[in-house]
Amino acid sequence: MRAAVVAGAVVAARVAAGLEGRKLLVLVPVDAEDGVAGTPFVACDAVGAGPGSRVMWVGGKEAALALDRGDLPVDATCVGILERHGGGR
Amino acid sequence: MKLGSVVGMVVSTVKDQGLQGLKLLVVEDCDPGGRGAGSRYVAVDAVGAGMGEMVLTAAGSSARQTTLTANRPVDSVIMAIVEIVEVAGEVVYRKGEGPE
Numbered sequence: 793m794r795a796a797v798v799a800g801a802v803v804a805a806r807v808a809a810g811l812e813g814r815k816l817l818v819l820v821p822v823d824a825e826d827g828v829a830g831t832p833f834v835a836c837d838a839v840g841a842g843p844g845s846r847v848m849w850v851g852g853k854e855a856a857l858a859l860d861r862g863d864l865p866v867d868a869t870c871v872g873i874l875e876r877h878g879g880g881r
Numbered sequence: 882m883k884l885g886s887v888v889g890m891v892v893s894t895v896k897d898q899g900l901q902g903l904k905l906l907v908v909e910d911c912d913p914g915g916r917g918a919g920s921r922y923v924a925v926d927a928v929g930a931g932m933g934e935m936v937l938t939a940a941g942s943s944a945r946q947t948t949l950t951a952n953r954p955v956d957s958v959i960m961a962i963v964e965i966v967e968v969a970g971e972v973v974y975r976k977g978e979g980p981e
């Protein structure tokens with residue numbers, strides 16, 4: 793899993809079967825000091841994350857396993873909200 | 882999932898049997914505001930996307946998780962058409978209005 797900050801959300805009118813009504817979040821990858829560490833991308837939400845949340849997300853086919861069915865065409869899902877991450881300072 | 886804009890289509894006659902009947906589109910990476918960011922790739926369209934639309938694509942084995950692409954040699958699929966993108970409480974993209 794990797795860390796990111798929720799920057800926003802996406803509304804999609806037309807989606808592949810099984811994705812109807814699912815929350816789609818814009819994530820920005822961050823490093824241990826909360827510095828931006830990559831380009832924004834979109835992930836499904838499995839934990840009730842919202843804008844400003846620091847989250848961990850899982851990529852690849854495993855992303856669907858965090859949702860209620862494993863056969864969805866998603867490759868990124870938020871699987872945890874972080875209270876703290878990084879070097880422990 | 883990656884954000885991208887549909888910038889073209891691919892026509893291929895000689896191709897793997899598993900790709901028969903699939904619509905192949907050229908997608909360009911874009912930022913949440915819809916501005917192109919360079920890299921382009923080909924993705925199978927599972928939602929009826931059209932030229933100029935902002936879409937989401939899923940990559941890798943996740944791309945095979947649609948009824949259209951199941952068990953086919955595909956590693957990128959368009960699985961959503963984007964209507965609105967909101968960042969920091971502001972709408973940065975709305976379909977039909979293009980990049981700001």
